[in-house]
Amino acid sequence: MNIESKLKKVLDRGDFAVTAECGPPKGADPDVVKSKGQILNGYADSINVTDNQTAVVRLCSLAACALLKAEGLDPVFQVVTRDRNRIALQSDVLGASALGIRNILCLTGDHQSFGNQPQAKGVFDIDSIQLIQTVRQMRDAAQIMGGEALTKAPHLFIGAVENPFADPFKYRVARLATKVDAGAEFIQTQCIFNLNRFRKWIELAKDQGLDNKVYILGGITPLKSARMAEYMAKQVAGMEVPEEIIRRMKSVPANKQRQEGVRIAVETIQALREVDGVHGVHIMAIEWEEIVPQIVQEANLFPRPQV
Amino acid sequence: MITAERKPFTEIKEMIAPYRKVLVVGCGSCVAECAAGGEKEVGLLASALRMDAKISGKELEVKEMTIDRQCVYEFIDQLTGVIDEYDIILSLGCGAGVQAVAEVFPKVHIVPALNTKFIGETKEAGLWIENCRACGDCKLGFFAAVCPITRCAKGLFNGPCGGSRTERCEVAPDVPCAWQLIITRLNNMGRLDLLRKVQPPADWSKQQGKGPRKIYRKDQRT
Numbered sequence: 117m118n119i120e121s122k123l124k125k126v127l128d129r130g131d132f133a134v135t136a137e138c139g140p141p142k143g144a145d146p147d148v149v150k151s152k153g154q155i156l157n158g159y160a161d162s163i164n165v166t167d168n169q170t171a172v173v174r175l176c177s178l179a180a181c182a183l184l185k186a187e188g189l190d191p192v193f194q195v196v197t198r199d200r201n202r203i204a205l206q207s208d209v210l211g212a213s214a215l216g217i218r219n220i221l222c223l224t225g226d227h228q229s230f231g232n233q234p235q236a237k238g239v240f241d242i243d244s245i246q247l248i249q250t251v252r253q254m255r256d257a258a259q260i261m262g263g264e265a266l267t268k269a270p271h272l273f274i275g276a277v278e279n280p281f282a283d284p285f286k287y288r289v290a291r292l293a294t295k296v297d298a299g300a301e302f303i304q305t306q307c308i309f310n311l312n313r314f315r316k317w318i319e320l321a322k323d324q325g326l327d328n329k330v331y332i333l334g335g336i337t338p339l340k341s342a343r344m345a346e347y348m349a350k351q352v353a354g355m356e357v358p359e360e361i362i363r364r365m366k367s368v369p370a371n372k373q374r375q376e377g378v379r380i381a382v383e384t385i386q387a388l389r390e391v392d393g394v395h396g397v398h399i400m401a402i403e404w405e406e407i408v409p410q411i412v413q414e415a416n417l418f419p420r421p422q423v
Numbered sequence: 424m425i426t427a428e429r430k431p432f433t434e435i436k437e438m439i440a441p442y443r444k445v446l447v448v449g450c451g452s453c454v455a456e457c458a459a460g461g462e463k464e465v466g467l468l469a470s471a472l473r474m475d476a477k478i479s480g481k482e483l484e485v486k487e488m489t490i491d492r493q494c495v496y497e498f499i500d501q502l503t504g505v506i507d508e509y510d511i512i513l514s515l516g517c518g519a520g521v522q523a524v525a526e527v528f529p530k531v532h533i534v535p536a537l538n539t540k541f542i543g544e545t546k547e548a549g550l551w552i553e554n555c556r557a558c559g560d561c562k563l564g565f566f567a568a569v570c571p572i573t574r575c576a577k578g579l580f581n582g583p584c585g586g587s588r589t590e591r592c593e594v595a596p597d598v599p600c601a602w603q604l605i606i607t608r609l610n611n612m613g614r615l616d617l618l619r620k621v622q623p624p625a626d627w628s629k630q631q632g633k634g635p636r637k638i639y640r641k642d643q644r645t
Contacts, residue, residue, distance in 0.1 A: 198577070224577050224584055225577075227576050227577060227586075227593065238576075238577065240578040240579075241627065242624045242625075243579045244581075245581035245621055246621070246622075246623070246624045249621060261624065278585070279586075282583070282584075282585045282586065282587050282588060283583075283587050283589060283590060283600070283603065284583070284587075284603055284606055287583070290615075290618065290619075291583070294618075294619070297621060298581075353586035353588070353593030354586040354587070354588065
């Protein structure tokens with residue numbers, strides 16, 4: 117059994133890490149997860165599995181992680197606090213570790229009003245930062261919330277997200293610091309389209325020495341079309357797509373826009389590799405996982421280190 | 424105050440359809456303040472019911488009555504002797520009022536004419552805003568008097584989330600981001616340091632621990 121997180125090993129060695137996102141299907145089909153895993157196999161060190169993203173019901177993150185694990189991949193178990201209370205969350209953390217899953221990403225999650233079950237009760241028993249703290253306590257002190265001892269501690273590399281493009285901007289770094297204090301060991305950011313703002317954010321993080329306390333992976337989303345760029349700019353909460361990117365996507369004919377989206381993604385990765393304090397990238401190709409190998413190759417991040 | 428809104432007329436009509444004698448009971452406290460269940464609203468609803476009955480040729484007797492508080496026994500007692508005369512009681516009290524009246528009169532059929540909404544404030548004429556969830560463990564002192572449980576859509580104790588843009592909540596663009604308000608107020612007070620500490624999870628047992636909550640005060644017992 118794989119004892120250590122592959123992502124942790126790559127980052128600890130000082131290599132520039134690549135993670136990729138895998139969205140589970142809106143159905144009970146395991147082959148969808150397995151085939152997405154096989155597409156990404158060898159091109160990403162670890163695979164994030166989203167947890168009912170945008171509050172849309174999908175095959176559960178834990179099961180999809182187990183399927184990927186069985187395929188020999190290193191999954192990152194994404195967990196949101198929107199749908200489960202502290203009893204269920206801690207139970208899932210133990211279950212994930214028992215299944216050999218070695219990475220967890222703690223999030224609050226998109227609000228239920230955005231999804232296909234807007235009448236659902238939002239749980240929000242605890243928030244993402246409290247979840248990070250809880251998982252850290254479970255792992256390091258073998259204790260659940262309240263201090264009761266576990267018979268065996270879960271073994272997990274603990275991650276969190278941060279959005280350098282949300283407001284209030286100055287407070288975003290303070291929030292990153294709080295996540296690090298709570299126990300986050302790696303951070304995956306919101307999709308980066310505004311490199312200048314990202315660079316400002318990382319400078320502020322470096323001023324506080326956070327780049328030495330936590331691994332930061334920059335978020336990358338290849339755009340499929342100019343329409344997608346406009347949609348993300350206007351409709352997706354917490355997303356910033358500058359006018360200049362939308363113009364660039366519009367400047368090429370529709371049948372070339374995917375290529376242009378890939379080019380922007382590759383250029384962004386190359387730029388991020390030059391940014392001190394960035395330890396890797398997290399590629400979120402939404403329902404377009406098959407493009408990831410090309411992006412990783414063109415960004416000269418292939419082959420991935422063997423660890 | 425506790426705020427409420429009147430139910431749609433058709434829903435009210437359906438509830439009282441099998442009955443001939445209706446007592447419409449208002450409440451002079453919170454729901455009168457938010458213009459949902461006071462004397463005036465009782466009058467309006469009773470008139471509408473009478474008019475509707477007349478148009479549809481139905482025989483219906485509607486009596487109006489408003490008491491100061493439907494949630495306190497001393498006021499509920501004013502209904503004694505009157506309430507038995509009617510087939511159905513249409514209460515314009517909040518959920519607490521409807522249940523308190525029902526408990527005093529075990530044989531009376533009482534139905535709500537209002538949807539009870541929230542604990543809130545009158546922001547401006549015709550606008551009420553929710554600002555307290557009665558969690559039983561007030562932490563406003565840490566959050567610059569802005570309640571994140573109520574005013575942040577995700578109830579974050581360690582916010583803001585990643586969806587806040589231009590000081591607005593991601594869920595509804597007309598809602599200010601509670602965490603933007605908290606940070607601004609703490610900044611004004613020079614107390615941003617309060618946010619350096621990770622706020623521990625809430626103790627929800629104080630809100631919904633063992634069924635309905637109660638306050639027992641020995642010094643108030645007679």
